[in-house]
Amino acid sequence: MYTDAARRSNSTRRFVAVQRLVGLLLMLFSLTMLPPVAVGLYYGEDTIPAFMAGMWITIATGAAIWWPARRERAELKIRDGFLVTVLFWTVLGLFGAIPLYVASDAWHSVIEAIFESVSGLTTTGATMVSQGIDDLPRSINYYRMQLHWLGGMGIIVLAVAVLPMLGIGGMQLYMAETPGPMKNSKLTPRITGTARVLWLVYSSLTLICALIYWALGMSLFDAICHAFSTLSSGGFSTHDASVGYFNSAPIELAVTFFMVVAGSNFALHYLVWERRSLRIYWRDGEFRVYLTLFLVFSVLVCAPLVYYDTYPDVYTAVRRGVFQLVAYATDAGFATADPTHWPTYVPLLIVLSTFMFGCSGSTAGGVKMIRLVLFVKQALRELQRLVHPSAELLIKFDGKTVPNDIVYAVGGFFSVYVGLTIMLTFAMISTGLDVVTAFSAVAACMNNAGPGLGSVNANMAGVSDTGKAILIFAMLLGRLEVFTLLVVFTPSFWRR
Amino acid sequence: MYTDAARRSNSTRRFVAVQRLVGLLLMLFSLTMLPPVAVGLYYGEDTIPAFMAGMWITIATGAAIWWPARRERAELKIRDGFLVTVLFWTVLGLFGAIPLYVASDAWHSVIEAIFESVSGLTTTGATMVSQGIDDLPRSINYYRMQLHWLGGMGIIVLAVAVLPMLGIGGMQLYMAETPGPMKNSKLTPRITGTARVLWLVYSSLTLICALIYWALGMSLFDAICHAFSTLSSGGFSTHDASVGYFNSAPIELAVTFFMVVAGSNFALHYLVWERRSLRIYWRDGEFRVYLTLFLVFSVLVCAPLVYYDTYPDVYTAVRRGVFQLVAYATDAGFATADPTHWPTYVPLLIVLSTFMFGCSGSTAGGVKMIRLVLFVKQALRELQRLVHPSAELLIKFDGKTVPNDIVYAVGGFFSVYVGLTIMLTFAMISTGLDVVTAFSAVAACMNNAGPGLGSVNANMAGVSDTGKAILIFAMLLGRLEVFTLLVVFTPSFWRR
Ligand SMILES: [K+]
Ligand SMILES: [K+]
Numbered sequence: 001m002y003t004d005a006a007r008r009s010n011s012t013r014r015f016v017a018v019q020r021l022v023g024l025l026l027m028l029f030s031l032t033m034l035p036p037v038a039v040g041l042y043y044g045e046d047t048i049p050a051f052m053a054g055m056w057i058t059i060a061t062g063a064a065i066w067w068p069a070r071r072e073r074a075e076l077k078i079r080d081g082f083l084v085t086v087l088f089w090t091v092l093g094l095f096g097a098i099p100l101y102v103a104s105d106a107w108h109s110v111i112e113a114i115f116e117s118v119s120g121l122t123t124t125g126a127t128m129v130s131q132g133i134d135d136l137p138r139s140i141n142y143y144r145m146q147l148h149w150l151g152g153m154g155i156i157v158l159a160v161a162v163l164p165m166l167g168i169g170g171m172q173l174y175m176a177e178t179p180g181p182m183k184n185s186k187l188t189p190r191i192t193g194t195a196r197v198l199w200l201v202y203s204s205l206t207l208i209c210a211l212i213y214w215a216l217g218m219s220l221f222d223a224i225c226h227a228f229s230t231l232s233s234g235g236f237s238t239h240d241a242s243v244g245y246f247n248s249a250p251i252e253l254a255v256t257f258f259m260v261v262a263g264s265n266f267a268l269h270y271l272v273w274e275r276r277s278l279r280i281y282w283r284d285g286e287f288r289v290y291l292t293l294f295l296v297f298s299v300l301v302c303a304p305l306v307y308y309d310t311y312p313d314v315y316t317a318v319r320r321g322v323f324q325l326v327a328y329a330t331d332a333g334f335a336t337a338d339p340t341h342w343p344t345y346v347p348l349l350i351v352l353s354t355f356m357f358g359c360s361g362s363t364a365g366g367v368k369m370i371r372l373v374l375f376v377k378q379a380l381r382e383l384q385r386l387v388h389p390s391a392e393l394l395i396k397f398d399g400k401t402v403p404n405d406i407v408y409a410v411g412g413f414f415s416v417y418v419g420l421t422i423m424l425t426f427a428m429i430s431t432g433l434d435v436v437t438a439f440s441a442v443a444a445c446m447n448n449a450g451p452g453l454g455s456v457n458a459n460m461a462g463v464s465d466t467g468k469a470i471l472i473f474a475m476l477l478g479r480l481e482v483f484t485l486l487v488v489f490t491p492s493f494w495r496r
Numbered sequence: 497m498y499t500d501a502a503r504r505s506n507s508t509r510r511f512v513a514v515q516r517l518v519g520l521l522l523m524l525f526s527l528t529m530l531p532p533v534a535v536g537l538y539y540g541e542d543t544i545p546a547f548m549a550g551m552w553i554t555i556a557t558g559a560a561i562w563w564p565a566r567r568e569r570a571e572l573k574i575r576d577g578f579l580v581t582v583l584f585w586t587v588l589g590l591f592g593a594i595p596l597y598v599a600s601d602a603w604h605s606v607i608e609a610i611f612e613s614v615s616g617l618t619t620t621g622a623t624m625v626s627q628g629i630d631d632l633p634r635s636i637n638y639y640r641m642q643l644h645w646l647g648g649m650g651i652i653v654l655a656v657a658v659l660p661m662l663g664i665g666g667m668q669l670y671m672a673e674t675p676g677p678m679k680n681s682k683l684t685p686r687i688t689g690t691a692r693v694l695w696l697v698y699s700s701l702t703l704i705c706a707l708i709y710w711a712l713g714m715s716l717f718d719a720i721c722h723a724f725s726t727l728s729s730g731g732f733s734t735h736d737a738s739v740g741y742f743n744s745a746p747i748e749l750a751v752t753f754f755m756v757v758a759g760s761n762f763a764l765h766y767l768v769w770e771r772r773s774l775r776i777y778w779r780d781g782e783f784r785v786y787l788t789l790f791l792v793f794s795v796l797v798c799a800p801l802v803y804y805d806t807y808p809d810v811y812t813a814v815r816r817g818v819f820q821l822v823a824y825a826t827d828a829g830f831a832t833a834d835p836t837h838w839p840t841y842v843p844l845l846i847v848l849s850t851f852m853f854g855c856s857g858s859t860a861g862g863v864k865m866i867r868l869v870l871f872v873k874q875a876l877r878e879l880q881r882l883v884h885p886s887a888e889l890l891i892k893f894d895g896k897t898v899p900n901d902i903v904y905a906v907g908g909f910f911s912v913y914v915g916l917t918i919m920l921t922f923a924m925i926s927t928g929l930d931v932v933t934a935f936s937a938v939a940a941c942m943n944n945a946g947p948g949l950g951s952v953n954a955n956m957a958g959v960s961d962t963g964k965a966i967l968i969f970a971m972l973l974g975r976l977e978v979f980t981l982l983v984v985f986t987p988s989f990w991r992r
Contacts, residue, residue, distance in 0.1 A: 345926050349922065382979070386664070387986065408904050408907065411904065412877065415872075416878070416879075432840075487879055487883060490880070492883050
């Protein structure tokens with residue numbers, strides 16, 4: 001009885017510690033509303049009160065949450081990681097909506113502002129602004145992209161440090177590969193160390209990206225904003241026409257390049273940088289499959305575009321096809337064309353690619369390339385097993401044997417992901433969308449890709465309020481790799 | 497070296513034994529063309545030469561295959577079971593097409609006749625006859641339904657005796673539950689024993705079904721034909737309007753009842769009959785889920801039909817809704833309505849039901865209810881595992897613990913099934929169908945359900961020749977529970 005009481009009291013202490021953390025997080029987040037104020041001041045915009053209001057509300061709430069818990073320093077356990085992760089995206093998503101709702105009437109309701117904010121932080125990049133993004137105050141546009149960029153920072157830590165430890169859908173595979181103390185269940189020191197290194201890589205790449213965009217002809221403002229939304233695989237743009245606005249092949253090439261960079265593992269970028277060797281990329285099995293599949297899918301997308309004369313010449317067909325494939329597949333979601341009416345299977349293939357391509361440890365969404373590979377290998381193994389029922393068949397990846405429990409966790413992850421995709425698609429059909437549009441909207445949000453097909457391609461303002469709520473849920477679900485969010489809804493999670 | 501040579505020679509002997517079996521099978525199958533001849537004689541139709549031609553070609557080919565191998569009595573091994581099973585459906589499918597192609601110009605090409613024959617034998621029930629089924633000679637219509645019925649006999653043995661032994665996608669779960677010698681790898685005695693018992697159940701139920709149909713007002717001919725295509729979950733009809741032709745609520749009720757019977761486990765029917773206790777049904781976990789899910793789905797289907805006033809009154813909405821749901825879900829595929837333009841999610845839900853409902857050991861297609869249940873349980877377990885990472889979590893079904901390798905085999909089965917559905921859907925889109933129609937056609941054929949949506953609802957004559965070939969492949973793939981067919985294409989299968 002004594003130990004039980006002690007355990008319970010310890011569990012209460014950890015809840016208080018989570019409360020402290022969320023309070024701190026909010027206060028920290030409130031400070032991110034200052035840069036947009038600076039942008040607003042620089043361009044003489046009337047959005048300053050909105051951002052200040054957002055900041056004060058956020059800081060006050062954060063302080064009120066933090067104050068009663070300020071002395072609690074109980075070590076967090078792995079299980080608390082789920083709660084912190086879920087709260088990070090939901091709470092920040094809510095408070096991030098304040099300046100949008102206050103500053104502009106581009107968002108007609110609270111839910112539209114929350115949609116935009118969550119879409120920003122989850123780096124989904126689907127927008128509620130139906131037209132006139134070009135006319136939005138620059139401070140607002142800057143703020144939208146900054147949400148992307150901050151969300152991207154969160155994702156990298158989530159993907160490289162938190163999820164492997166939580167053991168989400170086989171991601172414990174990557175436990176051994178990140179630095180820091182492994183076997184203990186203390187979250188904080190490990191995450192801090194990994195985060196610092198990866199944020200440096202992320203920030204450096206963003207800086208390089210911005211400079212290149214600027215050099216290729218974007219305005220400095222556009223260059224910074226688009227660098228934010230490229231490296232985060234976000235996809236918000238300062239223009240209704242997205243990257244198509246610039247109408248420049250070199251810019252499209254640069255965006256394509258950095259989308260591919262953002263869609264691959266940032267821990268890998270770190271290694272390459274540390275060891276000064278590009279060969280490290282090619283030695284990574286996931287990265288190899290990622291590039292190879294891009295080649296295969298490029299052909300599958302471009303061949304029908306050329307065959308059916310969708311564009312006046314082959315050059316345009318390939319240019320539009322590859323850009324749009326990479327934009328969807330890396331879940332960045334920029335646009336130079338709308339693939340809705342591209343011939344035969346191409347629109348569906350492009351939507352399907354949003355599930356598949358993102359690498360683990362990237363800012364992309366979806367089920368992640370490594371899981372796809374293990375999934376296919378498991379299927380092939382079942383086939384082998386029929387011929388050799390008594391043989392022990394091992395699954396290897398990158399020369400290492402993958403433990404069976406990881407392979408099966410991947411299977412469980414897939415089933416839940418597919419099941420939820422189907423259920424959410426049905427929910428979206430019920431709100432009045434046709435099957436393909438509904439599916440593409442769910443894929444766009446679950447995979448944090450951004451654009452869907454048809455009426456949910458350029459923006460999602462036309463979706464009903466229920467539909468918007470469903471899609472907000474889908475964005476969070478995808479960003480939290482499904483299980484992190486679902487687990488918080490299970491009774492046994494709260495039975496400590 | 498000696499043992500290796502001996503093994504190889506043994507393997508050759510088993511091939512020859514398979515050859516002998518296929519020859520015998522063909523000769524036996526040729527005899528099934530005699531009943532249609534009798535029907536033709538009775539109604540004075542000019543189809544007798546066509547059936548006689550079919551019979552002689554089949555018997556001659558069978559004899560030619562059998563003769564050189566007639567003395568080979570090597571015991572077949574489990575692995576040979578794959579080959580026999582695949583050859584059973586493909587070879588009989590091919591030869592079964594002969595009378596159709598010769599007798600009638602309703603089938604415009606060889607591929608259309610093969611489609612019809614394979615659709616018959618796999619109990620898919622999708623037809624190539626675009627109109628005028630009512631005008632077909634009765635001997636032809638009888639023959640079509642008889643193909644269903646024979647296919648159904650094959651499926652029951654396949655499902656209850658062969659697949660569990662082959663270990664397809666977790667079906668070894670049922671190994672322990674069928675009578676006969678278990679641990680040895682000899683196919684023949686086990687199958688013969690099980691088959692005899694189950695065919696008796698199958699035939700008795702068919703007889704009862706025919707009598708009831710007749711009593712409710714069908715002509716004797718229609719009653720026999722529809723009993724054939726009900727118990728086999730086939731779905732061919734002697735009328736363009738399918739069951740809608742009779743316009744009779746009692747008949748629809750009887751068809752619904754027997755579709756549900758055909759969609760559940762025939763080994764269970766046998767047990768109920770043997771022990772004279774209906775409670776055995778309810779004690780079976782798979783059957784309970786099957787009935788419960790019918791209730792849930794009936795509400796999901798009928799509610800929108802009522803809400804959106806699809807039919808003039810609630811009675812008609814429920815009558816049409818439940819019949820069509822059961823027809824699709826049990827993969828029988830009869831029709832009293834076309835659900836293509838039913839409101840919101842209903843058409844897609846009905847197509848989805850074709851994957852889910854059929855029980856193991858039934859004549860229905862799809863992934864089978866038991867696999868669905870284990871699949872969901874595995875997903876929930878992965879969720880539990882996150883909260884209790886070190887606990888050993890067992891999956892139970894019907895009070896028994898399901899071994900992990902079975903759970904994972906189910907996972908592998910699902911992944912391959914979903915993957916192939918997606919790939920075949922893409923292939924069908926390439927032949928010119930829109931996404932929903934293509935998906936529904938693939939679901940209709942893979943799950944051996946029969947009708948799809950839109951242009952592939954009433955018949956599939958409008959599909960291109962490539963599309964027809966793809967769908968024939970899909971029907972075989974589904975009927976052979978995917979793995980049986982795929983495994984024959986793996987190199988290691990042939991490396992003995
Ligand atoms: K995105
Ligand atoms: K059928």
